[in-house]
Amino acid sequence: MALIRAFMMYGHLEADVDPLQLNQVYGELEVGTKNYKSPDKAMRALIKYETYGFTDQDLDRKFYVDVPEFEGVLKNKKEWTLRELNDTLRQAYCKKIGVEYMHMFRRD
Numbered sequence: 001m002a003l004i005r006a007f008m009m010y011g012h013l014e015a016d017v018d019p020l021q022l023n024q025v026y027g028e029l030e031v032g033t034k035n036y037k038s039p040d041k042a043m044r045a046l047i048k049y050e051t052y053g054f055t056d057q058d059l060d061r062k063f064y065v066d067v068p069e070f071e072g073v074l075k076n077k078k079e080w081t082l083r084e085l086n087d088t089l090r091q092a093y094c095k096k097i098g099v100e101y102m103h104m105f106r107r108d
Helices: 002-014 022-029 041-045 082-093
Strands: 062-064 079-081
Touching: 002 041, 002 082, 079 082
Parallel strands: none
Antiparallel strands: 062 079
16 A cells, blocks of 8 residues: 555656656756756655565455455445556656646636
8 A cells, every 4th residue: 555655646757747857958058957946866766666565476465455445446346456657656746747738728
């Protein structure tokens, strides 16, 4: 449960939230680098199953997950292998994210 909750809280640290790769451009130009601090490695480690004592040998081990408060992807089934759970949570919380808000028009 701690691993699942960690994905919900810290999965965004692994997400690709920079589709234009502005961090790379700004880094090369040294713009804004003085005040930017990378997320702590300890927080990123929280979404790795090894942090919780699991090993690669545990990836096909089955777990029963039934927490009604955790809707979303977890409501699809109750029995998961660690591999399925890790892949599903990584897909849900750590992939590409992009939202454009500057050109949203309000209709009155």
